[in-house]
Amino acid sequence: MSSFSAVVMAAGQGTRMKSATPKVLHEICGRPMVAWPVIAAQEAGAERVVVVAGPNVDLGPALPDGTRTATQPTPDGTGGAVLAALPETQPGIPVVVLSGDVPLISAAAIEELVAAHLHANAAATMATTLLDDPTGYGRVVRDAVGHVERVVETKAPGDATAAQLQIREINTGIYCFDHAALADALPRVGTENVQGERYLPDVLTLLRDQGLIIAAHVVEDPALTFGINDRVQLSDVTVIAQRRILEHHMRNGVTIIDPAATYVDAGVTIGQDTTIEPGTTIKGATTIGANTTIRSSYIVDATIADGVSVGPFAYLRPGAHLADGAKAGTFVEIKNSTIGAGSKVPHLSYIGDADVGPGTNLGASTITANYNNKTKAKNRTTIGANVKTSVDTTLVSPVSLGDGAYTAAGSVVTQDVPARALAIARARQHNIEGYADRE
Known part of the structure; x- marks a missing residue:
């Protein structure tokens, strides 16, 4: 088991939940959504787990003992969230970035991601998965040696070629970074986009432009990477989580x-x-x-x-x-x-x-x-x-x-x-x- 820090992004507004309760505080099988990836990271052996929240949300009571917190002062995107957490992470060991609204990620999957990252000697490793129907998702394009060349978005006609649309491998939004590489590149990510936000995937572009390796690790079970945006998806994920809890007890x-x-x-x-x-x-x-x-x-x-x-x-x-x-x-x-x-x-x-x-x-x-x-x-x-x-x-x-x-x-x-x-x-x-x- 390799040492690493984990950052759990949990500052999103979650407006599609249509709730006065912050999205990541909605419960799944009796446990707040945000606590699921935190516990998975702890079980995987994280030296530190840092949860990033917005300035007016207290996630503390929902978090397991030993969890650190950081505040993202303004809603400036996923890059801004990780930048706010970076001072709480431990230098010299990898940083795994998780999302508070992707609760099914397992300790084993995190361990495998860190191991793949270290084995590839990469500056960053993207967790990917294969979908039978990847419609609407960004496709992962690899180079001749299997490293990530780029992620092609497919939201509008013409974004991707016919060949790229046949790719089933997608980006899950879960990453493992070399700490020093992340700390160097993240402050250089700009906000020149419609939303005026820092996008964490832009770090990958900067690192690749420096000639550094961007690896990809396939998560075999796509359900581990399911995200939650509304109550329909909350219900879908709860069904999966409940079945896994019951199977755990039955096997014991x-x-x-x-x-x-x-x-x-x-x-x-x-x-x-x-x-x-x-x-x-x-x-x-x-x-x-x-x-x-x-x-x-x-x-x-x-x-x-x-x-x-x-x-x-x-x-x-x-x-x-x-x-x-x-x-x-x-x-x-x-x-x-x-x-x-x-x-x-x-x-x-x-x-x-x-x-x-x-x-x-x-x-x-x-x-x-x-x-x-x-x-x-x-x-x-x-x-x-x-x-x-x-x-x-x-x-x-x-x-x-x-x-x-x-x-x-x-x-x-x-x-x-x-x-x-x-x-x-x-x-x-x-x-x-x-x-x-x-x-």
């Missing part, structure tokens, strides 16, 4: 019954021999252990240990923690609560802000009433080990149930229940004879 020993009906965010970890059934969504920084079964459920930022059963139709919200062998059954919602080892919340229950000990069984429609409207605060409920609540039990927090305690069906528990005691908290039944016969 997770059974996903129907990938087309399963959604898993990029930050999720899942243990071996776990089964994910259709209709399941797993989001955020959720961790799932081994030998667990998830059935048609929605899970966000939860921790699920080994041998757990979830669903069908469970909702595990942030802070839900299910220990080994626990169960969250049908139409169960758990939030900011710990469910002890082997404990079961089988169906039709809401457990919020609670700590449940091991071996406990919470009957159908057990509710923790955790919100105090008067104080506007949420209080915790503590349920011990081997507790059994009967159906339709409401626990009004803050309340504690000791180990081995019971509750009677239909009880509203407002006071602590001692260990091994039975709490009966309901009105005495009274039947009125002949009530239905009254007029």
Whole structure:
């Protein structure tokens, strides 16, 4: 693995997204778009990763730890973006230039680009790819030894010859530069064009005019270089990213019954021999252990240990923690609560802000009433080990149930229940004879 710096250009306006949110902050499988190439560069071994943003956009919260940032003070093109980042890069090692709206680039592809650049002893190396239909893209014209001679644009009739239009190799906008060559040429790039911008590809022309080598490296999978300009393309890329996430888990020993009906965010970890059934969504920084079964459920930022059963139709919200062998059954919602080892919340229950000990069984429609409207605060409920609540039990927090305690069906528990005691908290039944016969 060779040392290099990476620059991720992320200062574009993204007007075609038609959104108040900057384009590169739109999420793909739970991760901001701009974070995808940053993480790929880090995984490829980048010494430094510099993200270039506009002057009024704070990308910091969306970036992984260790990412440096630079500001492009005026929207003066891709050349201006890299020029703004150059002081943050490390001299003496190559500079890889990526785009914040090309999120599928992989660590392996970046490593291969850097290796090809060094092998060619090039001043710059262009990442290219082959398209079956390259209509509208600039064609890469190589010289007799295979180096890049120029890129021919094809946007208007007459831009390219018939022979050039047959070329399938296109420029992806991803580059690797020798640091010294880039630092020398980039300030000399002019703005004599309609947009008044510095174009990064103009660096290649300057370097070639100096007799330096401009190499090309073919990225075998064109999807790695797909860019996003609007929400249709965002959707297309998300489908590809989601399939790759699922394939990663499946190859690591997770059974996903129907990938087309399963959604898993990029930050999720899942243990071996776990089964994910259709209709399941797993989001955020959720961790799932081994030998667990998830059935048609929605899970966000939860921790699920080994041998757990979830669903069908469970909702595990942030802070839900299910220990080994626990169960969250049908139409169960758990939030900011710990469910002890082997404990079961089988169906039709809401457990919020609670700590449940091991071996406990919470009957159908057990509710923790955790919100105090008067104080506007949420209080915790503590349920011990081997507790059994009967159906339709409401626990009004803050309340504690000791180990081995019971509750009677239909009880509203407002006071602590001692260990091994039975709490009966309901009105005495009274039947009125002949009530239905009254007029």
